Amino acid sequence: MLKKQGGENLAGKIKRYQLKLPSSTNHLELIREFVTNIARGVGFDDEKISQIELAVDEACTNVVKHAYKGDDKQPLDVLVQTDSKKFKIIISDKGKGFSPNKIKTPDMKKYLSEMRVGGLGIYLMQTLMDEVDFKMEPGKKNRVQLVKYIPQ
Amino acid sequence: MLKKQGGENLAGKIKRYQLKLPSSTNHLELIREFVTNIARGVGFDDEKISQIELAVDEACTNVVKHAYKGDDKQPLDVLVQTDSKKFKIIISDKGKGFSPNKIKTPDMKKYLSEMRVGGLGIYLMQTLMDEVDFKMEPGKKNRVQLVKYIPQ
């Protein structure tokens, strides 16, 4: 939808796109469309766009389910920031936060053999994106920052 | 996409959705999707959703073309605010602004006979929406406020 425009992402040129919504899973599709449309405009191929789409969905789903424990009226912000090198998405909430260091990377072999439900979101984000970073200030501002490098 | 949820719009419950983008016509489709998806969630029928879609597009197109004279890197904000009665969209820019009172309502008969190009945007907004309101602070914050009443 957002056609690539010549010179739109010259070095140093930062573009920002922001979406603020109530924290409902109802809005996940809208968030995905928002992010994929911008990613398409930057020139990512379909596979990379799908990776970004899924990583962002997982991060936002976690905010709704975990940060706000299903309360669908809390603030969920998605900020997309692009420059010539990085496609950065910052998802922020004012919910309970968590200690990402305490979350263990799932052992997929064990995971599958035990047929567990859930626990894949953060693993997916880390597998799909080039950088994943959490900054927590519970009740104030918790942030997940996802970065995908733009093919040069 | 945003399914209507029971009790989502009880009296007094205000919901806010915000989208901030660079002022490019490139993003009009994204803005339309943003607004129509929320409108669908409120329960408007397809005809009313199309009316809202077109009015918002016209307002945003005017911001890009007139307020910013085509500069596609300026801030364009779209805020959707819903309560039980009104679906309100506030489009704001920091551009040059204008005096809406000086814009004459086109005489459509004359318009068509002269085969003129343009000059239909504000007329469309006024025809399609229940309320249209302009608040201008040139260079600071110009706002177009569009309201559609929610069927009770």
Next chain:
Amino acid sequence: MSGFEIALLENKEIVTLHLKGFLDAHTAPDLETELQKCISNKRYKVIVNFQELGYISSAGLGVFMGFIEEIRKNGGDIKLTNMSSKIFRVFDLLGFPALYEIFKTEEEAVQKFT
């Protein structure tokens, strides 16, 4: 996701443009270019088929206004066909059916030309 595409069909004197996707301030220049080409090539009998067009704004409507006079001056016309009710409503709201002939099918438009 849809973007905007124009497919062009030429049949004897008549040029038919099939519009697909959305026609707004971003994509209107593409249609402008196509109509400009018609005029440069002296093809003044133009049919625009809206079957696959999902959206039009006043920027799209304006394109037709910008060419109709010159095309008619040269003995041609822009005839519009296959509009969904969504698209027709926009034309109708502005009284455009008084200025443009709108047909259900391309065949009807072709017959009117010949």
Next chain:
Amino acid sequence: MSGFEIALLENKEIVTLHLKGFLDAHTAPDLETELQKCISNKRYKVIVNFQELGYISSAGLGVFMGFIEEIRKNGGDIKLTNMSSKIFRVFDLLGFPALYEIFKTEEEAVQKFT
């Protein structure tokens, strides 16, 4: 725009679910309900056709994990078919093909059941 829909087909012992649209944390409960019904009705041979599914997140994957054990305990299985490469990539990334049989067509899955 797409939403999520499930169409259910029953053929002798086998229940086939056709998924359409997107399967995320919002729509996963709908699929859960359908699979729960299969189990309540003692229909343990389930085929899930992904042909028209455009998107899946881990919430969607989790649904299958939540039922596979009980279904297999009862001599059944959930077999997956007609995945687009986009959907398959997500399953593959997580090693799910080691746990689920994935077929190109429904026919192959039916044959495996009978």
